Amino acid sequence: MALIELEDLPAATNAVFRRRARAAGLPVLEYVRRELIALAGRRVPLDAVVDFLAEERPGHPGPEIDSGAMALLDVYDLPAEAWSVFTGRAAAAGMPLSDYARRELIALARRSAVDDAMLEFREAMERDPGLLIDMEAAAASVRYSRGL
Incomplete structure (x- = not known):
């Protein structure tokens, strides 16, 4: 069973969702909820x-529904x-629902955008007020490195 509560996800995934939620001005669980609904x-x-x-196999068994999936x-x-x-997706993938949902949450966190990188730079500057980063140059570098 793979738990899918935020604290049970990898630390990097957890940090990304917390950062994005803070930037969106939402509680982290509400932010993740919106991401899952959008997905x-x-x-x-x-x-x-x-x-x-x-269509072809209407009796195909559904996924395993465990306590992790109940989250x-x-x-x-x-x-x-x-x-x-x-x-439906978990059944098609042949995996328990909690495993599928956990995998998708981790994938959502890994799909970073320029905004994610800029949020990390801002957090670094907040942690170390002496750190000076040219945010326009950093954004241009991130866009360049991603071929944007």
Whole structure:
């Protein structure tokens, strides 16, 4: 069983979500909840398998629902539509729902943007007021390194 409460995720994942939530002015659990709902609303490649299984194998077993998966309902208070999407995707991936959700949360945190890098620079300057960073140059460097 893979727990998916924020504290049970890797430290780097936890830090990214906390940083993003702080920048968005939201409590971290509400921010993660919104990210999960948005992810459920986006079509991903695995959805083709979900569609196939629904059409060709309507009796295909669902994913294992363990106590870690229940955090999707209890901790993140996901709506039924998002829950349904994640259970379909987990079943298509052949993994327990908690493992699938944990993997997706980690992937969400790894998909960093220029804004994420800039937030890290700002945090570094807050921790060390003597640290002087040219934020425009840093942003340009990050965009350049990512081919933007």
